[in-house]
Amino acid sequence: MGTRYSAVFFGRPDRPLAELHEALQQSVDAVDAQMSTWKPGSNLMLLNGAPVGTWIDVPEQLTTVLAAALQVGQVSGGAFDIGVGELVSAWGFGPGTGAPDPDAIAAAGVVGRVPAHLAIELDLVGRRVRKHSPMRLDLSGIAKGYGVDELARVLESHGIQRYLVAIDGELRAGAPKPDGSGWRVAVERPEFGRRAADGVVEITGAALATSGDYRHAVEFRGDRYSHTIDPRRQVPLRNGPASVTVRAATAMQADAWATALMVLGPERGSELASTLDLEVLFAERGIDPTDVDRPTTPAPERRSYHDQNYR
Ligand code: ADP
Ligand code: MG
Secondary structure, three states, X not given: OOOOEEEXXXXXXXXXXXXXXXXHHXXXXXXXXXXXOOOOOOHHHHHHHOOOOOOEEOOHHHHHHHHHHHHHHHHOOOXXXXXXXXXXXXXXXXXXXXXXXXXXXXHHOOOOOOOHHHHEEEEOOOOEEEEOOOOOOOOOOOHHHHHHHHHHHHHHHOOOOOEEEEXXXXXXXXXXXXXXXXXXXXXXXXXXXXXXXXXXXXXXXXXXXXXXXXXXXXXXXXXXXXXXXXXXXXXXXXXXXXXXXXXXOOHHHXXXXXXXXXXXXXXXXXXXXXHOOOEEEEEEEOOOOOOOOHHHOOOOEEEXXXXXXXX
């Protein structure tokens, strides 16, 4: 996934770390080997290369993540859509040149394309998948979260309960620290080119994920585009929230919903989140919506705190 994981935990000092380290590394390597779009031989890439209608066998973990991704896709009304792979590459966000390709953008941006949750058939028992429309799947909006859940599972299987595990901005905390306090996590200010904390959230037995418009972006014809795709419009999201932070039971759910809620926006997003077991924090920029170049000199932010539990 081109990034690092971290695991902070309290354990017995006499336990050797080498074996645990190896198990943690293996768990994230397995996620990478199955779900990366950066590894041509990953199970996901094999699935992407398969013809329409052909069943492809998939390993258990990939099956789990595909099932969750398609479910979030359905519940979010297609705001979360793992079928955006073609667009992700066309806009230069996937592996490749890192630059938008106008021809590929024109070819990929077919409005009315079938969303993945309607085009992908998953056989949970037989662990196989087939697509009913041509599409390239991209699990970058959910796989890191699943990787974090895997790190948590490994620690727990080694008898470790008090931990904070993370991959980038997706985190999960176990039981409180020995002094009884929760795990304090900084929520980043959604600023371009600068890293600063906006506030602190304490989590225990929960996961937290943030998606934002301020880290991964490309320039195209003088405008700045961030890496969340608006599946309805088949282009990168414009005028979306600056960031969305989600607290959920698992990092996989938090990760996927953070991406989905970027697309849905604060109004529809908060409404939907309140019907699910999610707590959300939207950060919005008070910029002129027609001017996408301005974020480099942002106007004062308008913030909407959906949930009072965030301090
Ligand atoms: P990050 O990878 O920075 O943690 P996200 O979790 O928000 O950020 O995932 C963003 C990635 O998800 C994009 O780079 C792209 O590969 C993929 N993606 C973009 N838009 C969507 C979408 N609407 N639904 C599902 N996945 C998406
Ligand atoms: Mg995500």
